[in-house]
Structure formats: structure tokens, C-alpha cells
Amino acid sequence: MLSSFDWVRRSRTGAELLATLEYLKTRPDIFAAGQDIGPPQSALDGPCQRCRVYARLPKQNYCQACQSILTRAGRLGKRSYSAIVVWGFVNRLPRQLWAGEGFYENHTWGDYVLDEHHFLLMMHRRELKPWLQELAIYHGSDLTGVLQVFPTSGVKFEGAMGDILCRAAHQETRFAMDRLHLRFFSASHQLLHPHTRDHKGLLTFEISDFLSLLEAAAVFRTLMRPEEQESLYELVSLEDPREEQFYWGRFMGALSQETRDMLSAWRVRQWPKNRIKLLYELIDYVGFYQTN
Structure with a gap:
């Protein structure tokens, strides 16, 4: 009586969704x-x-x-904590997804194909960048539609995992199939009120622009220590320009030359606060650059 997608929508938490996707393949x-x-x-x-x-x-x-599902989900809580969900509505499915090849062979934690235009992926959040890069390499401008990216959720009064997926499916109809859009939600409950994030310019991006943001976040994370990142965020959040000017010189003097060059080249002090907020949200989605 229940279809496979009905079972997916029954998921209340990210761990249950991971378990459901796993068993749909291994224990149908x-x-x-x-x-x-x-x-x-x-x-x-x-x-x-x-x-x-x-x-x-x-x-x-x-x-x-x-x-x-519940027994298996009890063992997947830690994995769910670092997982993200991608709900895709595209003109055609990526070829590698159909075949389970390339990125989809070893770098996803779960996938589900609803029909020839809809798919669901779960992966570690730091796999988002290489996945988007693979999409750009193999498909370029041929792939159009919308990808909605959001983290998993726990059991809540409002916004269980199945409810969030239904909301993502409902919102996909707002986008024309003229290009590939990406909607990034830093928390799953934001899908319930997407206009709040949209008005701040933190929601919808083109793939190339979002990859550039992820690249910047990787550089930022590599060059700045966690305590420096925290100090910078507190500094740029100051409301009094004179107070910010006073502390800025001290802060820059404590940084390495490479880090000072990065902040100066980016002109971080002139960034809108929402752009800075997005940069800090993306830090958890990238790893460190490996330097020799």
C-alpha cells in the first residue's frame, strides 16, 4: 500500500532517512x-x-x-549530524546517478530516484563542493532546474524530515527550467519560511557563484585559526564604526602576513553583514587546503 516514496516521507529524523534509503536498496x-x-x-x-x-x-x-528502520537509525545518529540532503528537480537526471558511477559510487550515503526529473541524495556536507564540481564538468549548462540543499533535522514539533522534504518538493515549482539554480538552507527549518532568507540574499545562487563562495570559504578556513575567525566575526558585527576602526588595526597586527593580505584583497570590512554570515555558514561545508 505504501510506495517507496511514502516510506521516505515517513522519516522523522535524518537518521531515519538514512536508514530508509539504505534499506530500500539493501533490504527491499x-x-x-x-x-x-x-x-x-x-x-x-x-x-x-x-x-x-x-x-x-x-x-x-x-x-x-x-x-x-528505527533500529538502524539508532546507529546512524552521528552520521546524520554531519549529513546534508539534496533534493533535485532537473530536466534530466545526471548520467552517473542512473548508473551509480563516479561520485555516486563511493561518496554518497544514500540516494533515491523518484522519477526521471526528481532525485534525493544524502552525503557528508564536505562532499557538496566536489559533487557540484562534477556536475559542472560532466553537464555544464545542459542540466537545468533547481537543487535544494539543507542539513538533516531531529524530531521536532514543526519540521520533521518528511515534512521538510514535502516542503522542498512544493517549492520547486517556482523555478523555470532555464538554468540550474541552487537554494542553500543552513538549517532545515528555514524551508518552512524561505522568504526570510531569500530577502537577505542568502538563498538562491547559480552553481558557478556558489562554487566560488565555497572556494572562498575553504581559503578562509585554511588561513584563519578558529579563534581568529571568531574575533573577526565579533569585530565586523560592531555597530559603532569608530569602535570597529579602533580594534581593526590591533586585530590585523596580530595576524600572519598571508592572512592580512587575504582580508585586504577581499575588502572584508566593506562586505554586507549578510555576505559575512553566509561565509561563516559555509565554513562547515569545506575542508582545509592541503599545502606542501
């Missing part, structure tokens, strides 16, 4: 049609407390599929 038998439908809800009995459709296992609160 637990989702097979023919399971007994659960009895109507009553004081003494009822259907599975998670899917609300199938019969519970003996002396359990869940059906076979839900019990398996």
Missing part, C-alpha cells in the same frame, strides 16, 4: 507489498505507531519495516 523485502494492514486504532490495539498503516509485530509497537 521489508517494504514488500502484502503485509497485513493493521487494525483500527482502539484502546487495546491499533496499527503500527510510526507508519499508521501496517500491523504491529507481536508484542511490539511497530511493523517490521518501521522496527528495522
